[in-house]
Structure formats: structure tokens, C-alpha cells
Amino acid sequence: MYAALRAAVLHGEFAPEAPLKPQELANRHGVSLAVAREALLRLVGEGLAQRLPNRGFAVPATGARRWQQLAEARAVLEPAMLTMAIARGDLEWEARVRAAHHRLAGTPPFAREGDAHYSDAWGEAHRLFHRALLEGCGNAVLLEAFDRMWIDSELARRWSAIGAPGRDAVAEHRAIEEAALARDATLAADLLRRHLGRTAEVLRAQPPVDDNAVTNAT
Numbered sequence: 173m174y175a176a177l178r179a180a181v182l183h184g185e186f187a188p189e190a191p192l193k194p195q196e197l198a199n200r201h202g203v204s205l206a207v208a209r210e211a212l213l214r215l216v217g218e219g220l221a222q223r224l225p226n227r228g229f230a231v232p233a234t235g236a237r238r239w240q241q242l243a244e245a246r247a248v249l250e251p252a253m254l255t256m257a258i259a260r261g262d263l264e265w266e267a268r269v270r271a272a273h274h275r276l277a278g279t280p281p282f283a284r285e286g287d288a289h290y291s292d293a294w295g296e297a298h299r300l301f302h303r304a305l306l307e308g309c310g311n312a313v314l315l316e317a318f319d320r321m322w323i324d325s326e327l328a329r330r331w332s333a334i335g336a337p338g339r340d341a342v343a344e345h346r347a348i349e350e351a352a353l354a355r356d357a358t359l360a361a362d363l364l365r366r367h368l369g370r371t372a373e374v375l376r377a378q379p380p381v382d383d384n385a386v387t388n389a390t
Contacts, residue, residue: 173201174211181220181231182330184289192221192229219324232327239328246321247368251361253306253314258357261308266353272297272304273349277342289330301345305352305364339370 177197180186192215198208212229215221222232232238257265276297283291290298299322306318344367351360 173197173203173207174214176201177211178215178218178220179292181215182289182292182295182327184330186231188231188233188327190231192231194229220327239325242321242325242328243368246325247365249314249317249321250302250306250368251365253309253311253318254352254364255357255361256311256314257306257308258352258355258360260310265304265308268304268307269301269349269352272301273345276301276345281341295326295330301349305348344370 177192181192186192192212194205194208194212197212198205201208212221213223216223216229219232222230224230261269276294279291279294279297281290281294283293302322303315303318306315309315344363348360348363348367351363
């Protein structure tokens with residue numbers, strides 16, 4: 173059930189702030205209430221669900237303060253990691269970055285024309301490109317922090333596609349790759365910082381959401 177529910181949340185079957193009711197989900201998936209609650213708690217741990225004071229669950233609001241804090245944290249951490257990667261990365265790192273970018277550039281962002289949310293295939297190619305860029309830093313602790321924040325921000329990234337139909341992500345990724353492989357750390361870090369900031373800008377442009385406004389999520 174966990175995998176199916178996770179995919180449903182990421183695919184937009186539950187809108188931001190929508191209640192995730194354990195009993196209804198248990199009935200839908202033909203599992204016990206305990207199994208449904210366990211799946212929801214796993215989603216909470218990934219940042220894909222919110223546990224409310226009354227012990228209910230809901231999809232986080234993508235415009236909430238938490239997402240802005242994640243965007244701010246990534247904009248501080250990842251450019252610094254990229255600067256380290258450019259200084260420390262070897263030819264193997266360069267090859268991984270090229271391969272990851274080639275895969276990303278060749279993967280359509282949407283599975284079907286008219287889809288509102290990025291596809292799973294593109295989402296994974298996107299993750300692998302950003303991680304490949306940073307792996308050259310050689311710091312396992314920083315990479316673990318990246319992995320955690322990536323999962324935490326995945327939901328906001330999927331929903332941000334709705335608010336940025338004209339965004340040229342292909343050009344953004346290409347420019348970052350070119351600057352990184354040219355070993356221009358200043359330019360690469362600046363491009364990455366701006367790239368990360370655009371998702372936050374899209375979310376800020378959406379109607380404000382009160383973090384405590386989710387109700388009926390029992």
C-alpha cells in the first residue's frame with residue numbers, strides 16, 4: 173500500500189492540503205487500519221504527508237512556510253557542494269555528470285501531453301543529474317543531507333510544474349552542466365542557486381496557504 177499511496181500523492185491524485193483518512197485508504201486498498209497508518213507514517217517521514225495534532229493526516233500545502241524553508245536550505249547547501257565538486261571532481265565525475273545530463277535531456281518531463289505533473293521517469297532522471305553534479309564533493313554527510321532534502325521537496329517540485337508552464341528547465345540544466353564541466357565554479361554555483369530559486373518563486377506566486385488550515389484529516 174505504501175508504494176501505491178506514495179505514487180498517488182506525487183501524481184496529484186490528492187491535492188495539497190487534502191485529507192488522507194486512514195480508514196478510507198485502508199478500505200480502498202483492502203488492508204487493515206494498522207497497515208494504512210504505517211504507510212501514512214512513512215510518508216510523514218519523507219515529507220509527503222503531514223500529521224496533524226488530532227492524529228489525522230493530510231497532504232502538505234506546497235505554498236507553506238516549510239517548502240520555502242526547504243528551498244532556502246537547498247539554495248545555501250547545494251551551490252556550496254557544487255563548488256566543492258568542481259574543485260575535487262575527477263574525470264570519472266565529469267563522465268557521470270555528462271551521462272546524467274544526457275539521460276535527463278532525453279527524458280520527456282511529462283508522460284502524456286496535457287499532464288499537470290512531472291513523470292516518474294523524468295523525476296528520477298532529474299534527481300540523478302542533480303546528485304551526479306554534487307557527488308564530486310566527496311562528502312558523504314553532505315550527500316546524505318541532499319538526499320533527505322530532495323525527498324522532502326519532491327512534492328513541491330511536482331506541483332510547481334503547474335505554475336511554470338513556460339519555464340525552460342532544459343536550458344537551465346544545460347547551462348549548469350556546461351559551467352560545471354568548464355570548471356567555472358562561480359558561474360555554476362550562481363546558475364544552480366537561481367535554478368533552485370525558481371521553484372520557490374513559483375510556489376510563492378500561488379495563493380497563500382495557512383499551515384494550520386487543513387481540516388477533516390482523520
